[in-house]
Amino acid sequence: MADPVEPTDVRRSRLLRTLIGGVLRRYRLQQGRTLADVARMARVSMQYLSELERGRKEASSEVLAAICEALRIDLAEVLTEVAATLIADRARRVPVVHLDAVPARARTHGAGNAYCLAA
Template identity: 40%
Template structure:
């Protein structure tokens, strides 16, 4: 009987690495809502009651599983004693920070120092 000899294969090149995709709006919104609710030391049930939504729905929004309507976002923002503009501005700021490459931040910082000198 013949011996089986393994054939060595050249390692496959790794697929080209793509940059991380931009975070979704609903994920950043959910994180922002959860952070604000925790800052107020409220439970899901307490905030949901104030907003007029179910705790399950609020949980899904906070986890980025639901794409809430503007009316729902406004209701939840109101329950957290914040305005829709404050909430959306905070989410937009996070989105900008998450999508700005580190090299652009360093370049911008160098430019600022150059102008100040």
């Protein structure tokens, strides 16, 4: 059963493997290179590289290093871009205040049962 707070597709988009794959694909496409070309240079199968780019597989550090070398990019560039995306995602999220963290007197306003954060 999917988490009611966050749909499955939203959680998937924030997976590390999905973010890394997206960055790798973008670099490859910017260079105008094919999956076959990069896969051959990195010594991985074309299908495996495609699955990595789509976030369906997780690469070992050795495979990731080989792909970065084949793309002539530094692994640090890839990780920096992924980190920037994660930081931006975090900044866009609205913080959640759990009611059990709010003092009981601040939970209700007047005689009603409506929850609000009273000063």
